[in-house]
Amino acid sequence: MAEAPTVPLVRSRKRSRGDDPLVMLTAYDTPGARIADAAGVDLILVGDSVANTVLGHEDTLQVDVDVMAHHVAAVARAGTRALVVGDMPWLSYHVSAEDTVRNAARLIRAGAGAVKLEGGRIRVPMIEALVAAEIPVMGHLGLTPQSVHAMGGYKVQAKEAAAAEALLLDAKALAAAGCFALVLEGVPDVVAGRVTESVDIPTIGIGAGPACDGQVLVFHDLLGLRQGRLPKFVRQYADLKTVATDAVAAWAADVRSGSFPSEAETYHLPAGS
Numbered sequence: 001m002a003e004a005p006t007v008p009l010v011r012s013r014k015r016s017r018g019d020d021p022l023v024m025l026t027a028y029d030t031p032g033a034r035i036a037d038a039a040g041v042d043l044i045l046v047g048d049s050v051a052n053t054v055l056g057h058e059d060t061l062q063v064d065v066d067v068m069a070h071h072v073a074a075v076a077r078a079g080t081r082a083l084v085v086g087d088m089p090w091l092s093y094h095v096s097a098e099d100t101v102r103n104a105a106r107l108i109r110a111g112a113g114a115v116k117l118e119g120g121r122i123r124v125p126m127i128e129a130l131v132a133a134e135i136p137v138m139g140h141l142g143l144t145p146q147s148v149h150a151m152g153g154y155k156v157q158a159k160e161a162a163a164a165e166a167l168l169l170d171a172k173a174l175a176a177a178g179c180f181a182l183v184l185e186g187v188p189d190v191v192a193g194r195v196t197e198s199v200d201i202p203t204i205g206i207g208a209g210p211a212c213d214g215q216v217l218v219f220h221d222l223l224g225l226r227q228g229r230l231p232k233f234v235r236q237y238a239d240l241k242t243v244a245t246d247a248v249a250a251w252a253a254d255v256r257s258g259s260f261p262s263e264a265e266t267y268h269l270p271a272g273s
């Protein structure tokens with residue numbers, strides 16, 4: 001994207017109109033945001049996946065607005081060209097429209113240019129309240145990790161015709177309510193393709209195949225910093241866990257052998273003192 005990505009610019013992007021795919025990556029801190037921005041991504045998502053990737057939790061239900069605002073602020077301090085999207089954590093947009101706006105405002109004041117929330121038609125009143133408060137909203141449908149218990153695990157969604165139809169109706173409702181973009185996670189490629197051609201806002205896929213208007217991955221998955229098995233949809237571009245472990249082991253060996261610190265790495269009193 002030649003111009004800096006703004007909400008209206010992102011909203012206008014559809015591959016069916018000849019636009020390049022949108023590129024979104026998660027980041028949770030200032031160095032991560034700087035790396036993502038230097039690589040030229042369009043959007044940085046401060047995802048609630050910070051719970052699993054950085055904070056060692058089992059699921060995303062463990063983080064609240066305080067935690068998310070803390071990480072949004074850290075990303076915002078990188079001063080990126082990429083549009084920063086703050087993920088609304090579980091229970092921050094489920095109680096009332098007023099509560100939703102106040103919680104989203106915390107992420108905006110922390111430095112996000114937009115917020116993301118999970119769920120379909122049931123979220124329309126919250127989305128409308130956010131849009132009325134001038135807060136841009138990205139939707140998130142399909143495999144929505146905050147619904148892990150309701151879904152019975154992390155499973156590909158919308159595999160049956162009725163569920164695919166419901167997903168399509170959800171997507172249309174979210175677009176009509178004013179979402180500027182839509183994450184589609186863990187859905188069959190054909191379903192993601194149908195949704196993408198049925199809404200005039202961009203879809204950004206993760207485990208949703210190539211038909212979406214953009215793609216998003218989790219920073220730690222792409223760079224090989226994840227603990228455990230990678231999901232099928234992840235392509236890992238580096239093995240930073242091995243690089244970092246080897247570097248730390250080399251330093252530890254140098255300390256133990258006495259070769260660190262060297263003369264050049266040591267402060268000395270001025271000559272003659």
Ligand code: KIV
Nearest residue numbers: 026047048049183216
């Ligand atoms: O929190 C997150 O990282 C997300 C992406 C998987 C879209 O919501």
